[in-house]
Amino acid sequence: MACINAPWSEENFSCSICLDVFSSPVSTPCGHNFCRTCITKYWDEQVKYKCPVCNELFNTRPDLRVNILFSEMVDRFGTSVRVKEQPCVEPAEVPCDVCTGTQLKAVKSCLVCFTSYCQTHLEPHQRVARLQKHRLVEPMDRLEDRMCMKHDRLLELFCQTEQVCVCWYCTETDHKSHPVVPLKEEYDMKTAQLGKIEAEFQQMIWERKLKIKEIKDTVEMSKKDADREIADGLQVITALMRCIEKCQDDLNQMVKERLKSTEKQAEDLIKELEQEIEDLTNRSSEVKQLSHTKDHLHFLLAFRSLKNPPPTREWTIVEVRPPSFVGTLRRSLGQLEETLIMEMKKLHDAELKSVQQYEVDVTLDPDTAHPKLILSEDGKQVHDGGVEKKLPDNPKRFTSKFYVLTRQSLSSGRFYFVVQVKDKTAWCLGVARESIDRGGGIVVTLENGYWTLYYDKDGLVFRDNPDVRLPLRAELQKVGVFVDYDEGLVSFYDVEARVHLYSATGCTFSEPLYPILNPCNYAFKGDNSAPLIISPVSQTD
Missing domain, CATH: 2.60.120.920 (SPRY domain)
Structure with missing residues (x-):
C-alpha cells in the first residue's frame, strides 16, 4: 500500500468552499470533495445545482456520499492541515463569491459564470479544459450590473448619442447608427472633464462663500449704522431735551421776574397808602380833640393848621396793572424752534449725504418721449x-x-x-x-x-x-x-x-x-x- 503522506500537499485536504480542513467530507457525482455543511449550504442558496469547482450542472440535487478512504486520510491529518494564507478582502477590493467563511480577495472574475474567484477557487478554471475557455477579467464587483440585460453580454462600449453603456450586440441592433466608443475612451474623456467640473464647483462654492461674507458684512455694517443712528439720535434728543429744559427754566424765570416786579410795585404802594392812612388817622384824632376844646384862642390858632389834610397822592389815577404774559411762551418756544430748525437741517444734510451714495447714471429714452x-x-x-x-x-x-x-x-x-x-x-x-x-x-x-x-x-x-x-x-x-x-x-x-x-x-x-x-x-x-x-x-x- 502506498504511503499517503509524501505525494499529497495541504491543499488536497482543504474544502474549496471554506478553504479549511475538511469536516465530514462528502463527494459529489463529479468526484469533488467538500465539507457536508459547506456544500449543503452552498446548494441551499442556488437556483441550479452545480459543482463549485468544475461548475457541472445537475438536474436534481445529488445525493452526497461519504468517501470512506478519503475521510480516513483527512482524519489522519487532523487539524494540522490548513490552507495556505491568502490575503483577506479589503473594503475597496472585490471579494470572492465562493468563500463562505472569511472572504478572500478575488483575483479574477469570470464573465461566463458571473462569479469572482480568489486564487484557490480559481484553480478549476486554470486546470479544467472546459473552464479554461471561460473569459476571465480583472476582478469586478456587481457583475450582474455590468452585463447587458438584453443580450447577456458585458457592457464594454458607450453610446454617445443616448449616453448609455452597451454591449457589442447592441451596436448591431438598437444602436447600429449611433457613434460608440470603448468605455475606457469615454472614461478618459469624462475624467478629463471632471477637472473642469470640479473647478466650476469650486468657483460656485467660492462665490457662495463670498456671498455669505457679503451678507455677514452687510449685517455687521447694518449693526454699526444702527448703533450710529441710535447714538446720533440720542445726541440730538438729549440736546433737544436740554433746550426744552432751558426754555422751561427761562419761561419760569421770566414769568416770576414779572410777577415779582408787580408784587414789589404793589408792596410799595400799599406801604405808601398805609403811611397816608396813619397820617390821616392822626390828623383825624387831632381834629376830634380840637372839637372838644373851649379855649377860643387855642381853637382858632389850631384850626388854621388842622383844617387842611396832610399831603397825599392822587390815588384815583394810581393803579397796579397785572403783568402781561402775552408772547412770553411764544418767545420762549421760539428759541426751541430755532434749535429744532438747526437740528433738522443737520438731519436733512446727513440724510441727503446718505442717499447720495446711491446715485445712478440715467439717460432719457427717446423711444418713450412724447413727439413734441x-x-x-x-x-x-x-x-x-x-x-x-x-x-x-x-x-x-x-x-x-x-x-x-x-x-x-x-x-x-x-x-x-x-x-x-x-x-x-x-x-x-x-x-x-x-x-x-x-x-x-x-x-x-x-x-x-x-x-x-x-x-x-x-x-x-x-x-x-x-x-x-x-x-x-x-x-x-x-x-x-x-x-x-x-x-x-x-x-x-x-x-x-x-x-x-x-x-x-x-x-x-x-x-x-x-x-x-x-x-x-x-x-x-x-x-x-x-x-x-x-x-x-x-x-x-
Whole structure:
C-alpha cells in the first residue's frame, strides 16, 4: 500500500468552499470533495445545482456520499492541515463569491459564470479544459450590473448619442447608427472633464462663500449704522431735551421776574397808602380833640393848621396793572424752534449725504418721449419743442402727456438721481412703474403707478388723489429723488437748500420703476422754455 503522506500537499485536504480542513467530507457525482455543511449550504442558496469547482450542472440535487478512504486520510491529518494564507478582502477590493467563511480577495472574475474567484477557487478554471475557455477579467464587483440585460453580454462600449453603456450586440441592433466608443475612451474623456467640473464647483462654492461674507458684512455694517443712528439720535434728543429744559427754566424765570416786579410795585404802594392812612388817622384824632376844646384862642390858632389834610397822592389815577404774559411762551418756544430748525437741517444734510451714495447714471429714452419733446444727444436734457414730430408707432411712447422715461430701471435695491429745474415755471418729475398707461387720459396718482412732484405758479404738490400740497421755502433749483425699492420708499429733496420735501412710504412695488420727467408746455403759465436737466451729484451737493 502506498504511503499517503509524501505525494499529497495541504491543499488536497482543504474544502474549496471554506478553504479549511475538511469536516465530514462528502463527494459529489463529479468526484469533488467538500465539507457536508459547506456544500449543503452552498446548494441551499442556488437556483441550479452545480459543482463549485468544475461548475457541472445537475438536474436534481445529488445525493452526497461519504468517501470512506478519503475521510480516513483527512482524519489522519487532523487539524494540522490548513490552507495556505491568502490575503483577506479589503473594503475597496472585490471579494470572492465562493468563500463562505472569511472572504478572500478575488483575483479574477469570470464573465461566463458571473462569479469572482480568489486564487484557490480559481484553480478549476486554470486546470479544467472546459473552464479554461471561460473569459476571465480583472476582478469586478456587481457583475450582474455590468452585463447587458438584453443580450447577456458585458457592457464594454458607450453610446454617445443616448449616453448609455452597451454591449457589442447592441451596436448591431438598437444602436447600429449611433457613434460608440470603448468605455475606457469615454472614461478618459469624462475624467478629463471632471477637472473642469470640479473647478466650476469650486468657483460656485467660492462665490457662495463670498456671498455669505457679503451678507455677514452687510449685517455687521447694518449693526454699526444702527448703533450710529441710535447714538446720533440720542445726541440730538438729549440736546433737544436740554433746550426744552432751558426754555422751561427761562419761561419760569421770566414769568416770576414779572410777577415779582408787580408784587414789589404793589408792596410799595400799599406801604405808601398805609403811611397816608396813619397820617390821616392822626390828623383825624387831632381834629376830634380840637372839637372838644373851649379855649377860643387855642381853637382858632389850631384850626388854621388842622383844617387842611396832610399831603397825599392822587390815588384815583394810581393803579397796579397785572403783568402781561402775552408772547412770553411764544418767545420762549421760539428759541426751541430755532434749535429744532438747526437740528433738522443737520438731519436733512446727513440724510441727503446718505442717499447720495446711491446715485445712478440715467439717460432719457427717446423711444418713450412724447413727439413734441426734444432730447439732447447725451440723453440728459429734455424740453418742449412746440412742434409735434411724425414718429413711427411705438407702444412705449407717450402720446397724450409730455412725459419721457429713462432707459434704466430699478427692480430692487436703492437709487438716487438729481434733476435741475432752474428757470422753469412748471414741471413734473419722479418715478413710475413700467406698466403705466402711455396714451389716452393719464391720471397721475399712486394708484395708477406714479410717484411724482408737480410744480407751477400755484405751488408745489405731490400728485395723488387728493394731491398733497407742500410748503415751498424758496425757488427750487435742483430736486433729488431717492427710491428704496425693497422698503417701498420714494423721497424728494431740495438739493440746494438741503431740505427734505416729501416722502411716500409704505409703497408696494411689484415691477420695474423708471425715472420719469415732464418739462410741461413751454408756453404753459408763462415762459417755460428751459429744459429739465439730469445732473450729477456734485461735491457741493
